[in-house]
Amino acid sequence: MTHSLYWFTHDLRLNDNQLLKLACEQKTPLSFVYCVDPKWFKTTRFSSQTMGKYRWQFLVSALRDLDAQLKSYGQHLVVYHQPAYEVISHYYHHHNVRTLYCSEQIGFNERQSLSAIGNTFDDLKINQANTFTLYDEHQLPFSGNDLPATFSKFRKIIEHHEPQILAPINTPTYLPPPLIAPMPWPKTLPEIKKWAVSSQFIGGEQAAMEHLNHYFTGDAASNYKQTRNALDGVENSTKFSLWLANGNLSVRQIIAALHDYEQKHGANDSTYWIFFELLWREYFQLYSVCYGKKLFSFKGIGSKKPLTSFYSQRFKQWCLGTTPYPIVNACMKQLNQTGYMSNRGRQLVASCLVHELNLDWRFGAAYFEQQLIDYDVAANWGNWQYLAGVGADPRAGRHFNLAKQTQMYDPHNTFINHWRGNNVQSLDSSDAADWPLSS
Ligand SMILES: Cc1cc2nc3c(=O)[nH]c(=O)nc-3n(C[C@H](O)[C@H](O)[C@H](O)COP(=O)(O)OP(=O)(O)OC[C@H]3O[C@@H](n4cnc5c(N)ncnc54)[C@H](O)[C@@H]3O)c2cc1C
Numbered sequence: 001m002t003h004s005l006y007w008f009t010h011d012l013r014l015n016d017n018q019l020l021k022l023a024c025e026q027k028t029p030l031s032f033v034y035c036v037d038p039k040w041f042k043t044t045r046f047s048s049q050t051m052g053k054y055r056w057q058f059l060v061s062a063l064r065d066l067d068a069q070l071k072s073y074g075q076h077l078v079v080y081h082q083p084a085y086e087v088i089s090h091y092y093h094h095h096n097v098r099t100l101y102c103s104e105q106i107g108f109n110e111r112q113s114l115s116a117i118g119n120t121f122d123d124l125k126i127n128q129a130n131t132f133t134l135y136d137e138h139q140l141p142f143s144g145n146d147l148p149a150t151f152s153k154f155r156k157i158i159e160h161h162e163p164q165i166l167a168p169i170n171t172p173t174y175l176p177p178p179l180i181a182p183m184p185w186p187k188t189l190p191e192i193k194k195w196a197v198s199s200q201f202i203g204g205e206q207a208a209m210e211h212l213n214h215y216f217t218g219d220a221a222s223n224y225k226q227t228r229n230a231l232d233g234v235e236n237s238t239k240f241s242l243w244l245a246n247g248n249l250s251v252r253q254i255i256a257a258l259h260d261y262e263q264k265h266g267a268n269d270s271t272y273w274i275f276f277e278l279l280w281r282e283y284f285q286l287y288s289v290c291y292g293k294k295l296f297s298f299k300g301i302g303s304k305k306p307l308t309s310f311y312s313q314r315f316k317q318w319c320l321g322t323t324p325y326p327i328v329n330a331c332m333k334q335l336n337q338t339g340y341m342s343n344r345g346r347q348l349v350a351s352c353l354v355h356e357l358n359l360d361w362r363f364g365a366a367y368f369e370q371q372l373i374d375y376d377v378a379a380n381w382g383n384w385q386y387l388a389g390v391g392a393d394p395r396a397g398r399h400f401n402l403a404k405q406t407q408m409y410d411p412h413n414t415f416i417n418h419w420r421g422n423n424v425q426s427l428d429s430s431d432a433a434d435w436p437l438s439s
Contacts, residue, residue: 002098003179004030005091007084008077009110011103011131011247012062013205014069016168019129023101024172029179031091032070032077034063035084041190046366047315054339057192058203058373062248065204073175081186085117092121095179100124103131103247106285107377108293133285134251134278139163140286147290150392151283158279168253200234200338201242201373208243212253215239216261224270228277229344231331231415237342238274241374244281251278281379287392288378295381298362300390306354306361313428314357318349319367322425326413327406328352330421337419339373344409350387351400357427361388 006023012034014020023030040051051059067077080087091097105111118126130136137144141161148154201207215221220235230236243249255275262271287295294301317323321332331345341349346368353364365384369375385391387398410416 001028002096003028003091004099004101004176005088005097005179006030006032006101007088008032008034008066009103009105009247010245012066013208013248013250014066014171015205015209016170016250016253017131018169019101019103019127019131021169021172022127022129024175026099027176030075030176031095031097031179032075033080033087033091034066034077035080035082035087036186036189037083038081038188039083044366046363048366048370050369052339052370052372054371054373055375056190058201058242058339059246060192060203061207062203062205062246065206065248069205070175073172075175075178076182078180078183079185079189081188084113085120088117088121088124091179092124097179098124100126102126102128104128106132106288108288108295110377111289111292131247131250134165134255134282135163136166144286144289147286151280154283154286155276155279158282165255166252168250168256201239201340203243203246203248205243205248208248211239211243212249212257216257219265221258221261221274222265222268222270225273226270228273229342229409231342231345231409232334232418239340241376241379242340245374245376251281254278281376283392284376284378284382287382295378295385296362298360298390300385300388301392302390304390306388306390308354308358308360310360310363311357311428315353315359315363317425317427318353318357318359318364321419321421322423323352323357324424324426325352325356325402326416326421326424327402327410328421329423330410330416330419333419333421335368335371339371341372344405346383347387347398348400348402348405350384351398352402354388355399356402361385361390 004023004026006020011017011019041049043049063077063079070076088100100117102114105114114126118124140163141157142148148157215238218235220227224238227233227236240249240254244251255278258271258274291301299305318328318332321329321336323329328349331341331349334345335341350361350364353359354361361384365381368380368384372380382391386393416422
């Protein structure tokens with residue numbers, strides 16, 4: 001008898017999981033696995049790691065939650081500290097696995113890995129489903145390679161055609177029996193305790209559902225447009241990104257909850273704006289699939305390399321939050337101490353890295369990848385390209401006036417004082433003369 005494997009990636013939930021529904025239609029034994037790739041913890045060429053401590057902590061709680069939920073169905077999650085390729089190869093050779101379930105992938109590297117698996121094991125049937133985006137590919141009125149050149153064009157097309165957003169589907173009532181017995185987590189995995197990270201955010205589908213319900217219980221959604229640019233404050237923006245990134249929450253669940261809220265409390269500009277921002281997310285997911293490895297290219301999707309040099313001291317100052325710009329420092333310290341930064345903060349620190357410090361934008365994107373709990377390959381690298389002027393931005397780069405932004409978003413220095421952003425240091429003396437310290 002042949003067996004099946006469900007490889008969890010960014011779909012760490014049982015609710016509204018189209019792929020899981022598909023997997024549950026079969027009755028033969030099935031294993032649920034998650035693969036922690038050892039290379040996530042190695043230093044990359046951008047001097048940071050793929051997986052930082054906050055996201056790792058969040059992921060560990062999400063995996064524990066998933067395992068507990070699977071156990072209530074007589075199933076369990078097997079966690080490996082190995083690249084997925086090796087794990088799948090093991091199941092193929094030793095457990096006669098001939099059917100693999102894996103969510104549709106967005107990132108170039110993830111898509112490459114999956115096609116390598118498909119090419120190596122040619123009698124392995126790979127079943128995929130969309131678990132990550134609002135729309136399935138066939139619902140869109142353009143093909144994947146024909147992505148509208150700008151977000152505005154994309155939004156107008158969507159608003160004109162109004163593709164149906166499918167309602168979330170329920171948790172399956174039955175899961176196939178396990179293929180192998182539960183196993184302890186590999187001892188080689190980085191320990192959480194060692195880092196002793198304190199984070200206000202807990203990973204997992206249950207925490208995600210609690211957060212979703214809590215957010216729409218109060219009136220935050222009716223004021224979202226006025227508060228979303230705030231630099232601090234949990235309820236000023238939705239914080240859905242944290243659970244969206246690893247799939248503890250689906251974007252369709254958010255839309256369903258939003259529509260429910262609008263029915264009860266009325267729709268307004270703010271409730272529309274939550275949908276609008278989720279369309280940005282959708283756009284970047286499509287952008288990643290459309291442009292593939294160009295998402296990580298210095299030139300972005302264009303043909304011209306930005307004019308930058310590399311100043312290691314400046315990059316260090318930016319990471320540590322000791323640049324000449326208090327607002328940037330406060331944002332970076334917030335990121336370093338919590339694993340989260342507001343959207344406005346991300347725009348300001350990215351603009352600073354590119355335009356004031358004249359650094360290669362990819363170092364900033366890679367540092368965000370390490371530090372952010374809500375790291376999402378498409379949203380992160382796509383937004384960085386956009387800010388650096390090498391992406392989907394007709395205005396070619398966003399240069400924010402940091403003094404003006406401070407006046408607008410932190411007029412009384414409350415945020416700066418709270419995060420001790422005033423610990424400014426001038427730029428390295430050898431090149432400081434060429435660069436204005438304020439804009
Ligand atoms: C340089 C830079 C890097 C970023 N990196 C990431 C990242 O790695 N992961 C990530 O999820 N978002 C990223 N963003 C987008 C955005 O900053 C976050 O999604 C947002 O701050 C998350 O907080 P929230 O859920 O409270 O957002 P809200 O303001 O409540 O927005 C609701 C949802 O809309 C989506 N959204 C909002 N703004 C954007 C945007 N500009 N691009 C894409 N989706 C958006 C998110 O899914 C978000 O959860 C980045 C933005 C910038 C400028």
